[in-house]
Amino acid sequence: MTASNKNKTKHVSYKKWGYLFLIPFFLVYGVFSFIPMISTFYYSFFENYMSGLKEIGPTFVGFDNYIKLFTEGDLLKYFENTIILWVLGFVPQIVISLILAAWFTDTRLKLKCSGFFKTVIYMPNLIMASSFAMLFFALFSNNGPINLILMNAGIIKEPFHFMSSTAGARGLIALMNFLMWYGNTTILLMAGMMGIDTALFEAAEVDGATPSQVFSKITMPLLKPILAYVIITSLIGGLQMFDLPQILTNGKGGPDRTTMTLIMYLNNHLYSKNYGMAGALSVILFLVTGTLSIWVFKAITGQREK
Numbered sequence: 001m002t003a004s005n006k007n008k009t010k011h012v013s014y015k016k017w018g019y020l021f022l023i024p025f026f027l028v029y030g031v032f033s034f035i036p037m038i039s040t041f042y043y044s045f046f047e048n049y050m051s052g053l054k055e056i057g058p059t060f061v062g063f064d065n066y067i068k069l070f071t072e073g074d075l076l077k078y079f080e081n082t083i084i085l086w087v088l089g090f091v092p093q094i095v096i097s098l099i100l101a102a103w104f105t106d107t108r109l110k111l112k113c114s115g116f117f118k119t120v121i122y123m124p125n126l127i128m129a130s131s132f133a134m135l136f137f138a139l140f141s142n143n144g145p146i147n148l149i150l151m152n153a154g155i156i157k158e159p160f161h162f163m164s165s166t167a168g169a170r171g172l173i174a175l176m177n178f179l180m181w182y183g184n185t186t187i188l189l190m191a192g193m194m195g196i197d198t199a200l201f202e203a204a205e206v207d208g209a210t211p212s213q214v215f216s217k218i219t220m221p222l223l224k225p226i227l228a229y230v231i232i233t234s235l236i237g238g239l240q241m242f243d244l245p246q247i248l249t250n251g252k253g254g255p256d257r258t259t260m261t262l263i264m265y266l267n268n269h270l271y272s273k274n275y276g277m278a279g280a281l282s283v284i285l286f287l288v289t290g291t292l293s294i295w296v297f298k299a300i301t302g303q304r305e306k
Contacts, residue, residue, distance in 0.1 A: 086238025089177030192226030
């Protein structure tokens with residue numbers, strides 16, 4: 001054996017193991033996500049529903065299902081409801097989360113028991129949405145404790161019908177979304193803030209920058225990637241809002257369908273076994289979600305197409 005051969009070391013490649021470990025993910029994704037997604041897109045061009053015990057279709061109808069959604073239904077109204085409910089819950093959520101994240105990551109404040117408070121604000125996220133909705137339904141019912149407290153305090157003379165008021169019903173749904181998700185948002189923003197180089201804050205402090213200037217000029221610009229992630233994931237969840245308004249309004253989206261969301265509307269088509277219309281609505285929701293997510297990402301990160 002020559003000296004050059006002795007100096008050669010055996011190279012071990014681990015790439016095949018990486019591909020091997022990825023196979024289960026792609027199998028599960030393909031069976032439970034990709035194939036159903038393609039099937040949904042395919043059947044959205046067919047008329048397929050139940051009339052009593054008789055199944056009508058599937059019959060190819062082209063874009064008729066999409067046209068009916070925009071001309072015969074209240075698709076735009078339900079889209080507006082969904083966006084309003086998401087905005088009402090997300091705006092206070094992101095504001096409070098930014099404030100809490102800035103407090104918890106500011107070493108100069110020397111907050112005591114910060115670990116306890118971090119746990120407490122995250123706990124509502126662990127409660128099931130159905131339980132949360134039932135709790136609020138009991139608290140804010142006509143004879144519930146909230147109305148009793150308000151009447152005993154002299155704020156109102158008779159029970160306020162939260163479920164029969166557009167502002168009341170939307171406000172409750174927004175409040176529940178805020179309470180459930182602001183803890184999770186706070187943790188994500190804290191992770192982003194803790195990843196910022198502390199030397200930048202020290203230099204700004206030496207230069208005499210105020211806390212508000214440090215937050216607006218250093219923290220927020222460097223927090224854009226995490227902020228984009230938080231807003232996009234919240235937007236996707238908001239467009240898919242279902243369980244809270246479904247349980248709170250018994251699936252009717254009252255009052256006067258002002259809390260009917262897109263997924264509740266989709267669920268009605270699935271319940272009536274109108275699979276063609278349900279597929280068309282799913283495709284529309286997918287396109288809207290993708291378009292809005294790309295727009296939000298570019299608006300926050302400042303990326304523009306060349």
